[in-house]
Amino acid sequence: MTNTMQSNSLAIEVTDLTVAYQEKPVLWDVDFNVPQGVLLAIVGPNGAGKSTLIKTILGLVKPVAGRILVLGAQYQARKQLIAYVPQRSSVDWDFPTNVLDVVLMGRYGHLGWIRRPSPKDKKLAIECLERVGMADFAGRQISQLSGGQQQRVFLARAFIQEASIYLMDEPFAGVDATTEKSIIELLREIKKSGKTVICVHHDLETLKEYFDWVMLLNVRRVSLGPIATALTPENLKRAYGGRALFLDQKGDTRV
């Protein structure tokens, strides 16, 4: 329904955004526009405000100043169209529930208050689990999952939201190489269908291979754009400061 309506608008539009925790600025006067249909990595050193940026877009953190538009409107009006994948470590995996139940939680936004998931929602949850190769685990207690399996469950939970924009906080943290490859395959699939994927990312080595757009962030926005133009050695130096990090012609990084 929304695709034609928003085909011209930007996925995310941020103007003069400043966020502070206890008077200490975490994000300082950040401006950027993200077009629809890109696979964007947000990179920067620890404490650069990457997670905070995602949380501010989602309305979880209140900015001191600035304006954020999602698909041309306030977040509240667009929340159905945004899927959020928090850091895997942000939840208690010993919580008494199973895989199917966690995936169904992604459906709660569509259901609204009080209404319960229907058999149709459950069917959809199984389909999403199939997409991430976890259908056999539907009834499994979540504490029995490996790190990679947990991340796949979180992805399935995001898919069931049928969103236009996917905001992910370090989806590759603590997963093995095989899972990483299959996750990036899934993200490319999402992108191919015209949707926008924004990931907080840590690994500069895989950046060029996995993403097509990048934002370098260190409290201020350093650069944003297609990898070829935004990921220059000067920009990297500006983002990571004096910390010895070199990017040679081949794109290898050493720390």
Place this chain on the structure above:
Amino acid sequence: MSPSLEIIILASLVALTCALPGVFLVLRRISLMSDAISHAILLGIVVMFFITKDLSSPLLLIGATITGVLTVTVTEMLIRTQKVKKDTAIGLVFPFLFSIGVILLNKYASGIHLDADCILFGEIAFAPFDRFIFQNVDLGPIGLWLMSVVFLLNLTFIIVFYKELKLATFDPALAAALGFTPILLHYALMSLVSITAVGAFENVGSILVVALFIAPPATAYLLTNRLSVMLILSGAIGIIAAISGYWLAHFLDANIAGSMATMCGVIFFIVFIFAPEHGWLARQFFRRFKQWDFAKDILTVHLLQTELNHADQTEQIVSHMTDHMLWDHPFTIDVISRCLQDGLIVQEGEKLILTNYGREKAKISILKG
């Protein structure tokens, strides 16, 4: 109904009513909030008593509930300043409010029913004396009616907002992003805990009510992997503790609420040891089991390596295994006999030779490692 039956029913109802919100306290790791609330409500009760001069006024309940929620609010405000840690903040706020309540009580209200013993332990044994009489018909103890209302309130809230409570407890960030205002749910839950603590206060006192909030859910947590089952089990365990606690008190001629809390602890430790999956014994057994599995892996992988390296055949002698693995002799014999039993190896004289099945298993073990 006989007074003792009334006491048993009331005790069970108190335990059941506490167990329901208790599940969420335990899962949210804010169990000690119940301690804070159950103490701080004393101040609300005392202040409202001075205003109304009536111990049975419903305003006492309202004042106490407000104090409970206020305690949570002030504690969380302190935590947000990041100058004090969570446990410290809890430990700062509620003793302060509680002690004001105690001083007011000592100074201006000595001689009334609200004495220190009652505050700490409650007096469920007196509950049958306070009757609810409507148009000359005795409808049972007032306490029973009061607890029934609180129970229905808790039950309705949890049934209606089950989905929202589950999400906000498991993943508050997603709950907020999806528009489910976890803060509102949190304060609604804290209000329920306050109302429950007020209702339970007179029966079991402010310390023992904590046992009823925490122990049954903590016990149920060890017995299930489903939230809905955990809620039902918590209620059931609370009732078992109440009934067995009553009889313990009966035989020891001791305080009923104290005996109930004791039974809460006893049941927890029994389950802690014997629970089928998460219990201590089960985990020990599982570890043992794993240990054998691991030992079999080590032996087959070692034999595979020997095969691949075309190493000296003398290695495949049982006694050499002992030297190589640094296992003691009986253990080596045991591992070998288990491998033979599982068809992983065959024994030819002194030699151990991998079967095809054993070779495949060893290769898988190497890949996994």
